[in-house]
Amino acid sequence: MPRSFTLPNGKIVTKPKNNAWIYTTIFIVLFALFWLFIDFRARDIQLNQFDDILKQMFSPYSAGGIQETWKDYFGYTSKLVEPLIDTMKMSFAGTIIGTVAAFPFSVLASVNIVKNPWIYQPFKFFSNLIRTIPLMVVALIAVLFVGTGILSGIMAITFFSFSIMIKMLYEVIETVDMGPNEALEACGANKVTSFRFAVFPQVVTTYIGYIVYIFEINIRASAILGYVGAGGIGSILKDNVLYRYDRVGLIIIVLVVLFSIIQIFTNLIKSKLV
């Protein structure tokens, strides 16, 4: 195919250069290289188990001569209420403490408020570093610190909310209109007053919106934090997995319902805020 065409009116049109094959090759090479590190033995795979597990998860327990009824299956929900409340407590306390603690750090990390790169750059760097640690890893470390239970869960969620809030918030603060701030400073207001009356009103709605958003993330994540010992419904999950699949199935149903309710609530709050 020719690279350029001459149109009837004498104009010459060239075909745009296409680098797609280079990127495709890089992708395929990476895929092949990484595939070498995925080790498994084909004889370990038991696809027929899949059907079996699904059946075990969504039907009453029956094994070793014991046959439970659907009433027993859903009756286990009463045992899930307390861990679920624990999960909610953990996410609530952690979200509020973490996001409120993040506020001063975000202010110190924003270019337009601090103006001194020796102050804001370290804060930015610090926030980028701690943001990379996954919540479950934080929870595991928290369990090492204070032992199992809700306390480690609250600590982990506090740290996680704190770490993701700093960056989200300083990006908002950096985009505010600095005109009102200048006007107040021209009137003789000091830095704190001008921040309180010129910058804060511009960011507060977004800030509350982000708190709701982080709360939603935390509730989803904290449901499984118990797996590493940080309290909540995850601990029940860990106790029952691999031998009571009916209870695992029930926990999944409860979680999906809970997440849907939370989603509806947060959407309501978000639509109220805007």
Next chain:
Amino acid sequence: MKKNRLLINPTVELALKSQPKTYWFTILIVLFMIYLIVISFEGSGINEYRLAQFAKSFGYMLKGFMNPDWEYFFGTGDIWEFKDSIVLAAIVTIAIAFIGTALSLILAIPMGFISARNITGKATSKTGDVILVFIRTFPEIVLALVLLRVFGYNALTGVITIAIHSVGMLGKLFAESIENIDKGVLEALDAVGANWLQKIRYGVLPQVLPDFISISLYRFDINLRSSTVLGYILSIGLGLKLAFASNGPDWNKVASVMISIIVLISIIDYISGKIRTKLV
């Protein structure tokens, strides 16, 4: 003095006075929040002993960060071989995230087209949406726990978990991107007599491809984090190293695993961020 200053300009004073007094409402909300937090801490077993333990462990952790186990990190020295090293574990963790994300595209792209309202009808796209919402809400770790009975404790389980779970978010974002395409191009292609396949290739693909790559890279960042966590459950990669180090706990090893996680994720975040800003 204060009163005098206000009296200089009576209209300002009037305006201030006529403002609704909202601060009582704010104080009430704050008090309620504090009350809820206090309730949340009840039964968490917080006491002096635990706080002292926290301070002590924090000190150990800092000491560990001052002196990470570099021999374990690179698999050098007399005790450790390269196959036990954190570096190899980090490569396995990236491999799981990369292959998982790549495989999820196979399912996510068709799901994106199915759930896009302008490609299929209203009923079909709604069905696609519901499937995607269900996949998104199904907790990833529970999925891994179910799949490990089928595939065993190995990296493949991690790959398949990530591949299935990512479809939920990828499909939704792909559908949104397809819904935003410029219809004019498709009409122009219709006018020159392009068939269905040519319309997708020359009308839809060039418009959505940058978006698709950017979304996939974003999901790859997320999956790298979850592949670390899945490693803890499936005994592979960095998760296994972390579980191993927290046995004891050996703070120098914990610190070296944490350093590897932070460095790895920072590097990948940086690279994918650079590519994404270039695409837009």
